[in-house]
Amino acid sequence: MLTFTIRRLLMAIPTLLFISLIIFLILDLAPSDPTANLPLTIPPDVRADIRASLGLDEPIHIRFALWLQQFFVNEPLNLFEHWTGWNFGGEDRTRVISWQTRSPVVDIIAQRMPQTLWVVGTAYIVGILIALPIGIYSAYRQYSIFDQAGTFITMVGFSIPPFFSGVLVIVIFAVQLQWFPSVYDTTHVVIGWDSFVIQIKQMILPVMVLALQITSQISRFMRASMLDNLTQDYVRTARAKGLKESTVVLVHVLRNSMIPVITVIALGVPQVFGGAIITEQVFKVNGLGHLLIGAIQSGDLPTVQTLTFIFAVLIVLFNLIADVLYGILDPRIRYD
Amino acid sequence: MFDDSTSRRKLVSVSGLKMYFPIRGGLLRRHSGDVKAVDDVSFDIFEGETLGVVGESGCGKSTCGRAVLRLYDLTAGTVLVDGIDISTMGQGALRKIRPVMQMVFQDPQACLNPRMSLADIIGEPLVEHTRLSKADRLARIYELMDAVGLNRDFANRYPHEFSGGQRQRIGIARALALNPKFIVCDEPIAALDVSIQAQVVNLLEDLQKEFGLTYLFISHDLSMVRHIADRVAVMYLGKIVELAAREGLYRDPKHPYTQALLSAVPEPDPVAHDTANRTILKGDVPSPSNPPTGCNFCTRCPQAMEICRQLDPEFREVEPGRFVACHLFNENETAG
Numbered sequence: 001m002l003t004f005t006i007r008r009l010l011m012a013i014p015t016l017l018f019i020s021l022i023i024f025l026i027l028d029l030a031p032s033d034p035t036a037n038l039p040l041t042i043p044p045d046v047r048a049d050i051r052a053s054l055g056l057d058e059p060i061h062i063r064f065a066l067w068l069q070q071f072f073v074n075e076p077l078n079l080f081e082h083w084t085g086w087n088f089g090g091e092d093r094t095r096v097i098s099w100q101t102r103s104p105v106v107d108i109i110a111q112r113m114p115q116t117l118w119v120v121g122t123a124y125i126v127g128i129l130i131a132l133p134i135g136i137y138s139a140y141r142q143y144s145i146f147d148q149a150g151t152f153i154t155m156v157g158f159s160i161p162p163f164f165s166g167v168l169v170i171v172i173f174a175v176q177l178q179w180f181p182s183v184y185d186t187t188h189v190v191i192g193w194d195s196f197v198i199q200i201k202q203m204i205l206p207v208m209v210l211a212l213q214i215t216s217q218i219s220r221f222m223r224a225s226m227l228d229n230l231t232q233d234y235v236r237t238a239r240a241k242g243l244k245e246s247t248v249v250l251v252h253v254l255r256n257s258m259i260p261v262i263t264v265i266a267l268g269v270p271q272v273f274g275g276a277i278i279t280e281q282v283f284k285v286n287g288l289g290h291l292l293i294g295a296i297q298s299g300d301l302p303t304v305q306t307l308t309f310i311f312a313v314l315i316v317l318f319n320l321i322a323d324v325l326y327g328i329l330d331p332r333i334r335y336d
Numbered sequence: 337m338f339d340d341s342t343s344r345r346k347l348v349s350v351s352g353l354k355m356y357f358p359i360r361g362g363l364l365r366r367h368s369g370d371v372k373a374v375d376d377v378s379f380d381i382f383e384g385e386t387l388g389v390v391g392e393s394g395c396g397k398s399t400c401g402r403a404v405l406r407l408y409d410l411t412a413g414t415v416l417v418d419g420i421d422i423s424t425m426g427q428g429a430l431r432k433i434r435p436v437m438q439m440v441f442q443d444p445q446a447c448l449n450p451r452m453s454l455a456d457i458i459g460e461p462l463v464e465h466t467r468l469s470k471a472d473r474l475a476r477i478y479e480l481m482d483a484v485g486l487n488r489d490f491a492n493r494y495p496h497e498f499s500g501g502q503r504q505r506i507g508i509a510r511a512l513a514l515n516p517k518f519i520v521c522d523e524p525i526a527a528l529d530v531s532i533q534a535q536v537v538n539l540l541e542d543l544q545k546e547f548g549l550t551y552l553f554i555s556h557d558l559s560m561v562r563h564i565a566d567r568v569a570v571m572y573l574g575k576i577v578e579l580a581a582r583e584g585l586y587r588d589p590k591h592p593y594t595q596a597l598l599s600a601v602p603e604p605d606p607v608a609h610d611t612a613n614r615t616i617l618k619g620d621v622p623s624p625s626n627p628p629t630g631c632n633f634c635t636r637c638p639q640a641m642e643i644c645r646q647l648d649p650e651f652r653e654v655e656p657g658r659f660v661a662c663h664l665f666n667e668n669e670t671a672g
Contacts, residue, residue, distance in 0.1 A: 233446035242434025
């Protein structure tokens with residue numbers, strides 16, 4: 001297993017370099033202009049100077065190499081110096097700078113990450129906790145009223161986009177009932193019980209919207225996987241052994257059914273980091289999805305490039321984690 | 337041999353056993369018919385004997401075996417095991433009786449939980465039904481592994497690491513764990529290599545002698561049933577058409593279906609093979625969801641009479657210990 005993991009990590013390096021090149025090329029081909037949002041009164045030659053000051057007049061391979069150096073050498077060194085307090089004598093090291101704010105992209109990401117993890121991460125956990133029992137029970141009582149209702153609700157959850165369900169819950173719970181705020185306040189600091197309650201209240205609506213989608217997806221997987229296993233012969237063997245029905249379902253069937261579901265859950269984690277672009281937008285959660293959409297709109301290529309690349313790293317990493325989990329959970333799979 | 341069996345104790349007594357599976361169709365999944373997998377079957381099994389059940393694929397042999405162990409909820413009929421009526425018992429109460437009756441399944445790969453080690457598979461019934469200490473349990477697991485001829489070093493391996501024959505031994509050891517009196521062997525050798533079949537059948541015979549077991553041996557291999565069974569029941573389309581002591585049945589089959597079945601057994605002698613007078617049945621087995629009126633076999637029977645298409649023949653004793661369901665013998669009886 002260890003050699004497999006190391007081999008996969010080594011193989012990930014060329015993969016990720018290739019991905020970063022593709023992202024860079026796509027962004028370069030896109031007809032976006034970082035000066036497009038500036039006032040129209042600025043004359044064209046000044047605009048050209050602004051572009052030159054951003055380094056856009058350099059040929060593409062130079063710009064890509066510079067980004068590689070900034071992201072893979074300068075930023076890690078910087079981080080290392082920051083953590084250890086040592087100095088490698090690189091005061092003039094250029095960092096990946098956002099064209100919008102002129103501050104280092106990595107610093108902005110570090111600021112935005114907690115909001116996303118709180119809201120989207122909570123939604124992910126809540127969604128999984130609701131989805132698993134629903135999936136298990138609907139499979140165990142296939143075609144029962146519970147199963148039919150569950151199928152209906154998950155279909156609704158699948159098919160209603162968050163820009164609709166988000167606005168809908170705002171109209172119901174924030175405008176009509178006035179239970180929860182419609183906007184997530186990222187400057188809110190939890191210092192005591194009262195502020196904690198406010199934090200929970202402002203999280204409920206975005207978490208609800210996201211959890212609906214996550215629950216729908218995972219409960220369907222859980223149900224399908226349980227159904228697969230419930231009809232297997234070893235379940236009959238377990239019943240013939242005279243085991244309790246709860247042992248048969250929750251030990252024999254569930255353990256085997258969890259293998260594909262855990263993989264799906266692991267593969268979904270990068271989405272948590274990626275943020276929910278639309279939901280963050282609807283509830284004004286100042287997270288990574290919000291950052292990405294803003295950066296795309298203003299043609300802030302370094303931010304878009306860096307964020308997208310970090311997502312790619314997470315996806316590659318969690319694919320590996322899913323594979324390793326598979327090997328741990330299923331004794332039939334051996335990688336060495 | 338058979339004559340004195342009436343004085344022996346009946347361990348299992350089945351009467352009027354019916355197992356129908358509902359067919360649901362249409363938009364609302366309405367009950368539109370039944371698959372009559374087992375339709376009014378009665379037989380007794382005496383302590384210490386082996387009752388063979390033969391018949392072609394889909395005739396209800398396996399369903400019958402599972403129904404006798406109450407792995408299904410019966411449609412009708414009574415099943416007495418060791419003097420206890422289990423036909424309407426709830427699954428909770430049934431659990432306490434499970435140790436008495438066990439099953440060896442057809443597919444040794446599918447019937448073992450892939451995520452449990454051999455020791456866990458064999459030991460689980462002990463955990464569930466006994467209060468053995470951990471050390472005693474392990475001792476019992478080793479004892480069972482010795483009994484079925486498995487190396488003790490294999491205890492921590494998983495089912496997929498074994499060959500088919502070894503897996504079937506695991507299944508047998510599992511079934512033996514709680515000292516059952518009655519074991520249903522559901523085609524235990526059908527999925528095995530011919531060279532392994534003999535080993536497993538001999539093992540079953542040895543275990544029967546050693547532990548005084550009673551078997552219901554389900555197979556479509558007529559020669560193997562001839563080898564292991566004391567009495568043989570022949571099934572066709574959910575019904576037993578003939579039930580007799582082994583020697584009598586193989587020497588002088590009464591029912592036209594039994595005759596056809598036995599004439600299909602391959603003959604090792606080439607000369608006899610070429611000159612054999614075979615009864616070749618025409619047509620296919622009718623659907624068990626829509627059996628013919630009258631005798632189930634009348635559509636293919638070479639000796640079908642008018643009455644066969646109208647009246648279902650009674651399953652009656654034509655000679656002591658010899659039961660046949662055929663109008664030919666009803667007539668003989670009335671004529672003679």
